[in-house]
Amino acid sequence: MLLRVSFLSAEEGAISNDQCISVLQRVLVFSVTGCKNPLTSLKSPSLQTLWFLLLFFHAEEQGKNIGCDDYLGSDKVIDKCGICGGDNTACKVVSGVFKHTLTNLGYHKIVEIPEGATKINITEMSKSNNYLALRSRSGRSIINGNWAIDRPGRYEGGGTMFIYKRPNEISSTAGESFLADGPTNEVLDVYMIHQQPNPGIHYEYIIPGDNVISPQLLAHRRPGEPLNGQLGMPESTNHEDEDLHRETDTLTGQPAGTFPVIQPGRFPSHQPENQVPAVQPPRQNREHNWKQVGKTECTTTCGKGSQYPVFHCVNRITHEEVSESYCDSSTKPIPEEEACNLFPCPAFWDIGEWSECSKTCGLGMQHRQILCRQMYANRTLTVQQYRCHHLEKPETTSTCQLKICSEWQIRTEWTSCSVPCGVGQRTRDVKCVSNLGDVVDDEECNMKLRPNDIENCDMGPCAKSWFLTEWSDRCSAECGDGVRTRSVVCMTNHVSSLPLEGCGNNRPSETTPCNNGPCAGKVEWFAGGWTQCSTECGSGTQQREVVCVRKTEGNFDVLNPYECSYLEKPPSQQSCYLKPCGSKWFHTEWSTCSKSCEGGFRVREVRCLSDDMTASTQCDPQLKPEEKEPCNTQDCIPEIDENCKDKYYNCNVVVQARLCVYTYYKTACCASCTRVANRQSGFLGRR
16 A cells, blocks of 8 residues: 555655655545545645545455445445436436338438437347438438438537447348437437338437436536536547546446546535535735646647647746646636637548448459548538549449359269169259358259259160050941951050060051952942142142942942932032141222223222231232223224214304204204214313
């Protein structure tokens, strides 16, 4: 214990031995009486730090803990509401699961996070192709807004810092998540970018209850002071500082957050009710005072950082820096944050994580998102890609190979044929084997390349026998000599064990003679052979001659068909079809000529039809018959009527006067009127 005190005194440098002994005595008294620490009576920051460390070392040796209320041996801890010794009733936990079935693609609101919420946890219950998004009530996108997917990281919004996680491991089944300590200073909305069925979104946050400290009290708390026994972090403290505090807590051997980290110049915000405030010493002669000698280094080199003024104790006359113990620590100005390096940082390519490989084995492809981004005011914004033209753009696609694909292996030779003769089958063992030599499911190999595991085999001809049908019941001749028939075939015999050379040459007879008696005087129809088909293609007809005959010994007498009328006459004509003709031109008969003389015309309709008599376009246009042709090209010759004569010599006057329309003049001057009428009809026909 004394060795530790001596070491710490040497480190501080500005603490005398008497001061060390005084602090040690207070620690010992504190540990025996169980009183709260007398830290407020130690004005020197060095003494405050020394007292706290001595207190911790002493508690460690005594096997006692320091509660969150700064009492040695206290078992008080901070509850989920952040209250030292609380019973978890000062706040309310809001949680639930969003399981609604969504149909439309795009943004869907999940939950609203109210102002003042803490311990925020939004987690996707399983991995999916959906994305979480966060937006303020004013419409400002914080994460994954405007259809732009941000990479995992830290994003500031709503007065707190959100940690966005998106596991990308192939084997991981965890979904996305938003985590934030809070509290929020505005209402935030959580959305899901829906692309596939919703796996469920779990949400949880804590809101203050009725008996928590009012927000007005928080405004008077100095940065770094504990609230209800819990150390509050300064607003400018980032998560890296929090990690540093957690590491410090771990080194002390105590649970993180069970005691406050006392910094020089910082005091607890509350004291025991029975403790009388220490009397302030009389103000010293102001021979020394605090002077700003510079500023801390800017937290960033660009994009708006922060820095603080640095105050040192100096001699008022010589302005020489002296130990801070010469100045009144209560009058030391509190450094206020100042903005610095306000100019934007250069744009850069923000490289996302690679997607899963497109193939589980063999050569595949993977993709990643490349965004041009620029940092300003601790925020990274997506900007137009031309701002990154000064940098070489990283590749967005790449080849990948998770493992070598499995392959087909033939494990056995072909088995013997399944039959001793004839055609049978044989098999062999084909397995899908991984690159490690293990037999796996066939689906892991390319089924298109699978070798055959079964095939036909021919063991040669088997024993054969003559197979016979029964003799036909009918003789080939109705009278006289004829024959009866049967079928004879050589086939494989699976019953007897005949030699393999086949059925042999002793083929059984297929005919046997028969006789139905003499044919003398019998009358019957006799049919000749069919003629050739009337067409070379398509449907046609065939003819044959059918006559009535009487059969005698060696002769046939042709009779009148009437003699065979009581018998059924065979057909003398039948349809025939040699081959399809394809499409052909069909046409109608010619129409009547339009004129009887001096050239008219006649027409017909021509169509292309297929074999089934439907319209077709496959006919040869050069073979198409004419649809129109001239007719009656001879000159018109009037018919001469012997009785049609002019009875007067001056009939030409009748014609000129156009009196031929009258019956009297038409008869009296018949020849002249007829000649004029024929001339007019010929003129009209030529028009």
